[in-house]
Amino acid sequence: MNWTTICAFEALPPERGVCALVEGAQVAIFRTYEDEVYALGNLDPFSGAYVLSRGIVGTRLGEPTVASPLHKQVFSLATGRCLDDASVSVPRYAVRVGVGGHVEVSLEQRVEVGV
Amino acid sequence: MTRIVVVGYGPTAHRLVETLASKGFDGTVTVIGEEPRPAYDRVALTSYLSGTTVEDLTYEVPAGVVTRLNTRVTGIDRRAGRVELAGGGSEPYDVLVLATGSAPFVPPVPGAEHAHVYRTIEDLDAIRTAAKDAVEGVVVGGGLLGLEAADALRALGLKTHIVEMSPWLMPRQVDEGGGAVLKSHIEGLGLGVHAGAGVREIVADGDGRVRGLRTPDGTVLDAQVVVFSAGIRPRDELARSCGLEVGPRGGVVVDAGMLTSDPAIYAVGECALAGGMVYGLVGPCNTMAEVAADRITGGSSAFEGADLSTKLKLLGVEVAQFGAMEGALDVTYMDPVAGVYKKLFISDDARTLLGGICVGDASPYTSLRPFVGRELPASPSDLLFSGAGAQLDLPDEAQVCSCNNVCAGDIRTAVADQGATDVPGLKACTRAGTSCGSCVPMLKQLLEKSGVEVSKALCEHFTYSRAELFDIVRVRGITTFSELISRHGHGRGCDICKPAVASILASLHNGHVLEGERAALQDTNDAFLANIQKNGTYSVVPRIPGGEITPDKLIVIGEVARDFGLYTKITGGQRIDLFGARVDQLPAIWQRLVEAGFESGHAYGKALRTVKSCVGSTWCRYGVQDSVGMAIALELRYRGLRSPHKLKSAVSGCARECAEARSKDFGIIATDQGWNLYVGGNGGFKPRHADLLAHDLTTDELIRTIDRFLMFYIRTADRLQRTAAWLESLDGGLDYLREVIMEDSLGICADLDAQMDYHIATYADEWAATLDDPEKLSRFVSFVNAPGVPDPSIVFASERGQIKPVMAR
Ligand code: SRM
Ligand SMILES: Cc1cc2nc3c(=O)[nH]c(=O)nc-3n(C[C@H](O)[C@H](O)[C@H](O)COP(=O)(O)OP(=O)(O)OC[C@H]3O[C@@H](n4cnc5c(N)ncnc54)[C@H](O)[C@@H]3O)c2cc1C
Ligand code: SF4
Ligand code: FES
Numbered sequence: 028m029n030w031t032t033i034c035a036f037e038a039l040p041p042e043r044g045v046c047a048l049v050e051g052a053q054v055a056i057f058r059t060y061e062d063e064v065y066a067l068g069n070l071d072p073f074s075g076a077y078v079l080s081r082g083i084v085g086t087r088l089g090e091p092t093v094a095s096p097l098h099k100q101v102f103s104l105a106t107g108r109c110l111d112d113a114s115v116s117v118p119r120y121a122v123r124v125g126v127g128g129h130v131e132v133s134l135e136q137r138v139e140v141g142v
Numbered sequence: 143m144t145r146i147v148v149v150g151y152g153p154t155a156h157r158l159v160e161t162l163a164s165k166g167f168d169g170t171v172t173v174i175g176e177e178p179r180p181a182y183d184r185v186a187l188t189s190y191l192s193g194t195t196v197e198d199l200t201y202e203v204p205a206g207v208v209t210r211l212n213t214r215v216t217g218i219d220r221r222a223g224r225v226e227l228a229g230g231g232s233e234p235y236d237v238l239v240l241a242t243g244s245a246p247f248v249p250p251v252p253g254a255e256h257a258h259v260y261r262t263i264e265d266l267d268a269i270r271t272a273a274k275d276a277v278e279g280v281v282v283g284g285g286l287l288g289l290e291a292a293d294a295l296r297a298l299g300l301k302t303h304i305v306e307m308s309p310w311l312m313p314r315q316v317d318e319g320g321g322a323v324l325k326s327h328i329e330g331l332g333l334g335v336h337a338g339a340g341v342r343e344i345v346a347d348g349d350g351r352v353r354g355l356r357t358p359d360g361t362v363l364d365a366q367v368v369v370f371s372a373g374i375r376p377r378d379e380l381a382r383s384c385g386l387e388v389g390p391r392g393g394v395v396v397d398a399g400m401l402t403s404d405p406a407i408y409a410v411g412e413c414a415l416a417g418g419m420v421y422g423l424v425g426p427c428n429t430m431a432e433v434a435a436d437r438i439t440g441g442s443s444a445f446e447g448a449d450l451s452t453k454l455k456l457l458g459v460e461v462a463q464f465g466a467m468e469g470a471l472d473v474t475y476m477d478p479v480a481g482v483y484k485k486l487f488i489s490d491d492a493r494t495l496l497g498g499i500c501v502g503d504a505s506p507y508t509s510l511r512p513f514v515g516r517e518l519p520a521s522p523s524d525l526l527f528s529g530a531g532a533q534l535d536l537p538d539e540a541q542v543c544s545c546n547n548v549c550a551g552d553i554r555t556a557v558a559d560q561g562a563t564d565v566p567g568l569k570a571c572t573r574a575g576t577s578c579g580s581c582v583p584m585l586k587q588l589l590e591k592s593g594v595e596v597s598k599a600l601c602e603h604f605t606y607s608r609a610e611l612f613d614i615v616r617v618r619g620i621t622t623f624s625e626l627i628s629r630h631g632h633g634r635g636c637d638i639c640k641p642a643v644a645s646i647l648a649s650l651h652n653g654h655v656l657e658g659e660r661a662a663l664q665d666t667n668d669a670f671l672a673n674i675q676k677n678g679t680y681s682v683v684p685r686i687p688g689g690e691i692t693p694d695k696l697i698v699i700g701e702v703a704r705d706f707g708l709y710t711k712i713t714g715g716q717r718i719d720l721f722g723a724r725v726d727q728l729p730a731i732w733q734r735l736v737e738a739g740f741e742s743g744h745a746y747g748k749a750l751r752t753v754k755s756c757v758g759s760t761w762c763r764y765g766v767q768d769s770v771g772m773a774i775a776l777e778l779r780y781r782g783l784r785s786p787h788k789l790k791s792a793v794s795g796c797a798r799e800c801a802e803a804r805s806k807d808f809g810i811i812a813t814d815q816g817w818n819l820y821v822g823g824n825g826g827f828k829p830r831h832a833d834l835l836a837h838d839l840t841t842d843e844l845i846r847t848i849d850r851f852l853m854f855y856i857r858t859a860d861r862l863q864r865t866a867a868w869l870e871s872l873d874g875g876l877d878y879l880r881e882v883i884m885e886d887s888l889g890i891c892a893d894l895d896a897q898m899d900y901h902i903a904t905y906a907d908e909w910a911a912t913l914d915d916p917e918k919l920s921r922f923v924s925f926v927n928a929p930g931v932p933d934p935s936i937v938f939a940s941e942r943g944q945i946k947p948v949m950a951r
Binding site for chain 1: 603666
């Protein structure tokens with residue numbers, strides 16, 4: 028497994044997202060209120076713009092979510108699935124807080140939702 | 143087992159088989175229809191052109207019903223008890239129901255074969271195709287359907303004319319006075335109206351391509367698409383050919399039980415002639431279907447005629463007619479400037495309401511239609527002038543939904559016994575509101591009057607409305623979202639409640655929108671203090687108070703735009719928008735702007751936007767006050783004020799109103815004596831002219847009144863409710879507002895004043911504060927792990943000498 032170190036965990040603002048460039052791919056990384064970390068593709072499939080990291084983080088029926096800042100479609104942080112349109116999803120990436128409190132992302136262990 | 147065969151699968155047939163199913167009918171039901179699909183909502187047909195899909199329009203076939211689509215019935219063998227099908231084959235019946243509807247009437251003029259009609263999905267497909275290469279269109283027929291068709295042609299981009307034989311439009315719904323008002327509305331939209339005209343010929347070239355329409359006086363209207371909507375004729379040909387009794391002007395004769403002259407054959411819907419009438423509206427057709435289903439299953443209900451009231455909104459104009467169209471006495475209200483015409487017909491003793499006609503404002507339809515045939519609830523002039531009708535209590539037996547024959551009592555029962563708490567609930571219990579939808583406002587009123595708590599919950603995280611949350615935050619002194627949601631909500635919020643709470647906290651406590659936890663509540667626009675664009679870049683709008691700007695500052699804007707390569711445009715708000723900035727460029731852009739003395743324009747915020755001005759008395763030969771000075775003073779006073787929705791204002795220097803102040807949330811027009819204050823104006827989706835709140839105010843009075851107006855709105859409005867909608871929903875309206883903010887009837891004015899004073903005293907420019915704070919600035923990067931790298935997905939092309947975004951797909 029090939030992990031890329033992104034930044035210190037403390038550099039992630041609580042309940043917001045940041046974007047990281049990982050081997051040319053744009054990865055949106057989110058930290059929730061409970062300090063859990065999730066990573067999705069930054070491309071908003073509805074608008075075609077790379078903006079998901081700038082959406083509002085929240086919950087829907089307990090599931091952690093982000094709403095696209097362009098047209099507000101809500102995505103599950105846990106699965107990448109769009110909760111407003113079951114036919115759409117974004118890639119979900121593996122992310123962990125490694126030794127020294129650094130956030131690490133792996134593109135390899137990329138899980139396509141719905142497969 | 144009884145075998146029922148239904149001929150025709152339109153809305154009436156659908157209601158029939160649905161009713162049979164709901165009554166537990168245990169025989170077989172076969173529906174034979176010539177259209178390629180089950181019945182669909184013909185009333186909503188036009189929405190097909192604006193994107194509603196065939197699937198959305200099509201009704202679900204009830205379980206157990208056998209359908210034979212794409213199949214025309216060609217004859218009825220009454221002796222053998224079977225119907226014959228096109229292409230051979232037959233279907234035996236014990237009971238036959240004719241639901242063959244009607245066909246558009248096409249007058250037998252030369253060239254008519256090249257024209258279109260407007261009844262089925264296929265008709266609309268054909269019109270859409272023809273409109274592709276057309277510039278002009280003509281609709282023949284200025285009735286309800288004709289106007290709907292004309293609106294459709296207009297929406298397809300055609301320059302459209304309406305030709306109507308009668309001397310005015312919609313002769314079945316309105317009288318001559320109403321017709322005149324309607325005509326001016328429609329002409330105002332750019333449609334040609336030719337009333338009192340007929341058709342002599344459809345002009346086509348050798349290939350059958352339509353060129354125009356010739357009227358009897360020889361005039362040719364150029365058109366490449368002609369649609370006939372000149373009435374309907376019942377499809378009674380099957381009945382006729384098998385010897386059933388039909389009316390002299392068409393229609394299968396039926397009795398009150400919908401039975402034809404053959405005791406095994408019923409007829410329902412638009413093909414039936416019931417009580418000497420053919421009904422062309424879904425309401426009565428549905429009732430006929432229910433009566434027939436009841437009779438077939440052994441019941442004894444009867445069809446006793448129907449209310450032909452109609453209300454519709456065509457081409458943006460409300461037109462309604464209810465009850466009789468004449469009476470011993472009538473009272474008319476007419477406002478040609480506003481394009482409103484309302485008329486009530488009453489009995490000779492002036493006590494009983496007989497009917498009414500409305501153009502331009504259909505509110506009497508909703509409030510007064512249930513009173514037809516009853517004693518007038520108030521004087522006719524009160525009912526027409528003051529809108530008193532909206533407050534009336536309806537008797538239980540008053541009909542509320544004419545499409546589905548639902549009375550006020552049925553609605554009350556649904557609320558009391560079936561637990562309906564909202565409009566969808568009422569629709570499910572009673573069917574009211576499920577057809578044309580014109581009774582929905584009435585349903586809402588009945589819900590409110592029944593004391594139902596209509597859910598005002600903001601979202602799944604808060605059961606409170608915005609106004610309630612505002613009070614909780616204010617009274618309990620709450621300062622953070624976490625505190626609010628842990629004590630008064632559930633979960634961790636969403637894109638609805640977070641920005642709403644952020645706005646409440648900002649209205650009450652001011653303070654920087656990106657301070658601490660608040661940063662995580664903001665929509666992207668507030669989070670980056672700029673407006674996001676389709677490609678993920680942002681636009682920058684510096685404040686230009688009152689639209690006044692020095693040449694030096696103009697030059698700075700030009701230089702910044704040039705140096706950062708931004709697209710530049712003058713906005714509709716008298717300022718300048720710079721587009722195409724990446725998040726990582728925003729601080730550097732603002733550094734330059736702040737140094738030159740600019741502040742945030744809050745184009746991104748639910749906050750004060752602009753106070754537009756006209757040039758006013760300083761330069762203009764007509765001006766009576768300094769409108770620019772006032773606009774600047776107001777813009778500086780209220781800048782940064784966060785509110786439920788954006789706030790806009792304008793100041794005009796005289797009654798010529800060059801600043802369009804009456805289209806603003808608060809607008810000021812100068813007078814010889816002082817200032818007139820108008821509130822609740824709106825451009826946007828639903829334009830509304832502001833109402834005069836107070837006149838000839840001194841400058842001090844003006845400012846205090848606006849302070850209180852704004853603070854009262856901020857306290858009590860719903861999320862994303864502009865002042866226009868807020869004012870309309872305010873119980874007691876403008877008079878109540880005056881009492882609260884000018885006479886202090888609630889005793890809150892001191893509080894409102896103090897709140898505004900606090901806002902003004904604590905205002906600070908958000909951008910200057912952001913530039914001074916490394917923590918806030920650290921968020922303005924494209925990539926957290928590569929701060930200097932620009933986002934490679936952002937690509938521009940050039941157009942008219944400036945950039946424009948290019949999307950990857
Ligand atoms: C830039 C501008 C168009 C222009 O180039 O002229 C504009 C641009 C936008 N308008 Fe506007 N409106 C602009 C003047 C207007 C006006 C005219 C005016 O203010 O005099 C109106 C009608 C007046 C009114 O609001 O009553 C107007 C009515 C709207 C509406 C409908 C509001 C309504 O109540 O129905 C929206 C949608 C909304 O806010 O929900 C909207 C929304 C928007 C948004 C925010 C849409 C969006 O989410 O992207 C656009 C932001 C673009 C940006 O990045 O700046 N814009 N918009 C104008 C900015 C004026 C300014 O200097 O601040
Ligand atoms: C564009 C439009 C807008 C309208 N708006 C409104 C409105 O706002 N309010 C309102 O009250 N009403 C409105 N109406 C009228 C309403 O749609 C009709 O009253 C309603 O459709 C009548 O239903 P029906 O089933 O009796 O007839 P139809 O809808 O005409 O259905 C009859 C069906 O029988 C089929 N058929 C006929 N003969 C045969 C045969 N021999 N074999 C097999 N099949 C056959 C036809 O193809 C058709 O599918 C509107 C109509 C149109 C066209
Ligand atoms: S509103 Fe009056 S003062 Fe202002 S520019 Fe127009 S005419 Fe002149
Ligand atoms: S009156 Fe048409 S749906 Fe109620």
